[in-house]
Amino acid sequence: MNTCLRGSITPLVTPFNDDMTIDYGALRALIDEQVEAGSHGISVTGTTGEPGSLVLAERLEMIEASASALDRRLPFVPGTGTHQLPETIELTRKAAEVDADAALIIVPYYSKPTQNGLYDWYARIASSVDIDILLYNIPSRTGVEISPETVGRLYRDFPNIIGMKEASPNFSHANFVMQDCGSDFLLFSGLEALCFPILAIGGAGFISVTANLVPAEIARLYEVFAAGDWDAARALHYRLLELNDVVLTETNPTAVKWLLGQMGKINPNVRPPLVPLSDSGRTTVAAAAATWNLLDGVRA
Secondary structure (H helix, E strand, C coil): CCCCCCEEEEEEECCCCCCCCHHHHHHHHHHHHHHHHHHCCCCCCCHHHHHHHHHHHHHHHHHHHHHHCCCCCCCCCEEECCCCHHHHHHHHHHHHHHHCEEEEECCCCCCCCHHHHHHHHHHHHHHCCCCEEEEECCCHHHCCCHHHHHHHHHHHHHCCCEEEEEEECHHHHHHHHHHCCCCCCCEEEEEEHHHHHHHHHHHHHHHHHHHCCHHHHHHHHHHHHHHHCCHHHHHHHHHHHHHHHHHHCCCCCCCHHHHHHHCCCCHHHHCCCCCCCCCCHHHHHHHHHHHHCCCCCCCC
């Protein structure tokens, strides 16, 4: 079991320049901020990183550049999944090449494979790479959910499959995964409202978009829980609830990139088919951000 993977692993946005090329200077600054804020890990090119808008060469470069900027200061878990098996294997091998701690591999999207198809998919990947793997269950993006039984089969059959990012709103799914796989399975919440509940059933942590905005507080949620202070963790869970809700306004990462732009940290550009946050969306997001003083001195 990869014991270094615990707590808050921040899924970073991919910052773009005005010409929509990747802004590697801003990326390095975001990584430095996460390290200084006490986050427990970094992920890039997952859902929050707009992987579907990046060509293969850009994703390979993002993995290499991020690993270089991070320089082993925190665990590194890049997203390497696509709907193409050869590309997924190539990206996952790149993650191994840069000495990432694990690769986050999404359920293949669009094709809607059967459970046998999902087992075969992950079996082929796990057999082809020398790196630990986190499965990524996010049925709202993929159109299909990997069943707890399939997760359990994969976990038992392949030693380098060590856990999963769970982004199903069906909380019973996470419970059955943990029941099937046992306490050593590294289950991370991929839904902001489930970060605390996932810990309560034995989860290892969370990969929460909100950590782009308030990384210290998201890390603290794990730390107070791990220290046994459930009351403090529960209070922070409810304190974060409104911000956790609005960061998903108009399709992640549109809202969080707008807020980071307002905070002067990145250009808020998103690539098509996403479009900038609407006026009504800005009003909603700014109101929640104000409760955290994120926009102090900034006209929303």
